[in-house]
Amino acid sequence: MAELFVPLVPVDALPADLRAQWEATTRPGLRDFIRLMANAPDHFRRYNDVYGQVRYANKLGARTTELVRLAVSLNTGCEVCMTGRTQVAFDDGMTEEMVCQIPDHRRPDLTPADDAAVTFALKFTTDHTSITDADKAALQQHFTAEQIVELALLCVMCMVGRFSNLVGLREAGLE
Numbered sequence: 066m067a068e069l070f071v072p073l074v075p076v077d078a079l080p081a082d083l084r085a086q087w088e089a090t091t092r093p094g095l096r097d098f099i100r101l102m103a104n105a106p107d108h109f110r111r112y113n114d115v116y117g118q119v120r121y122a123n124k125l126g127a128r129t130t131e132l133v134r135l136a137v138s139l140n141t142g143c144e145v146c147m148t149g150r151t152q153v154a155f156d157d158g159m160t161e162e163m164v165c166q167i168p169d170h171r172r173p174d175l176t177p178a179d180d181a182a183v184t185f186a187l188k189f190t191t192d193h194t195s196i197t198d199a200d201k202a203a204l205q206q207h208f209t210a211e212q213i214v215e216l217a218l219l220c221v222m223c224m225v226g227r228f229s230n231l232v233g234l235r236e237a238g239l240e
Contacts, residue, residue, distance in 0.1 A: 069232060069233060070232050072104070074100045074101075074104055079099070079100065079103050083110075086099050092145070092148075092149070092236065094234055094236035094237065095145060097234050098145055098229055098234055101232055115222065119215065119218050119222050120219065123215040123219065124212050125208075125215055125216060125219070126157055127157040128154050128159040129178065129179050131151055132163060132164070132179050132182065133182050133183060133185075133220065134219065135147065135164055135167055137190050137220055137224065138226050139167060139187070141190065141224060141229075142226070143229045144230070144234070144235050145235070145236050146226045147236075148236040150164075160174065167183055167187075168187075177203070177206075177207060178207035181200070181203035182207075182216055185220075186216070186219075186220050190220055190223075
């Protein structure tokens with residue numbers, strides 16, 4: 066295997082809390098992500114705290130949150146992010162058909178609110194200047210100011226996938 070741009074912390078060198086996180090998942094790519102980020106454990110802990118709140122304790126709903134997260138992952142090229150799914154999003158009405166429609170301009174299975182959020186996420190994470198007044202109006206029609214801020218923060222937090230992709234993390238794992 067080629068030398069990685071940023072090495073993964075050996076499993077036996079992970080701090081106890083990150084080792085517990087590593088042990089709690091069976092996904093090889095997510096395990097490698099933990100080992101990658103453990104190079105800066107204090108910052109990773111802070112990132113996890115904020116990311117967990119933005120992702121799981123927002124007012125967007127599980128389906129919208131997951132569709133937005135997956136839209137960002139398409140733009141970051143993060144295979145680890147793209148392959149993950151939360152059951153709670155499916156319980157909230159998300160389907161794989163919806164996920165497959167994310168890159169399309171027409172998304173007939175998405176609600177107008179989800180469509181507006183996905184459009185925002187795709188544009189925000191590629192070229193934020195491409196967000197139109199109509200896109201902003203669609204967000205305002207379906208979301209409160211608080212939810213729009215949560216949406217933007219979710220997009221920002223999911224952009225870490227660009228770094229994961231740059232390093233070469235894959236769902237199949239590196240080591």
